[in-house]
Amino acid sequence: CSVKSLVGEENLQTILDNREKVDERLKEILTEKTEPFGIQVHGVEIAKIELPPSVRRAMAIVAEAKKEKEARIVDAEGQLAAAPILLEAANTMSKNEVSYQLKYFDLVKDISENNNH
Secondary structure (H helix, E strand, C coil): CCHHHHHHHCCHHHHHHCHHHHHHHHHHHHHHHHHHHCCCCCCCCCCCCCCCHHHHHHHHHHHHHHHHHHHHHHHHHHHHHHHHHHHHHHHHHHCCHHHHHHHHHHHHHHHHHHHHC
16 A cells, blocks of 8 residues: 555545544554664654646535535524414404505605615
């Protein structure tokens, strides 16, 4: 097993997430190759991984998609939590016609404020 094949058989995210394990495996590989020559390897550390621009773009797209997914989930959870409260408000408003007029005036006020800013 070579260093190149070790890095090649792992996906990039695994390497980034588990650097210590990869470092240890690299040390084992290097020790196997150098021990017959009397060379001892005491430690290996992946200090920097250079990624081609296309890989960086792809990773950025994936990260953005994950953030968008999380935002949608948070929004959906908020709507789900608000639904019973909105239902209760609608039921309360339906019992009194004046409440609809007050809501209408409030809406008109909000629209006019938004148009003035």
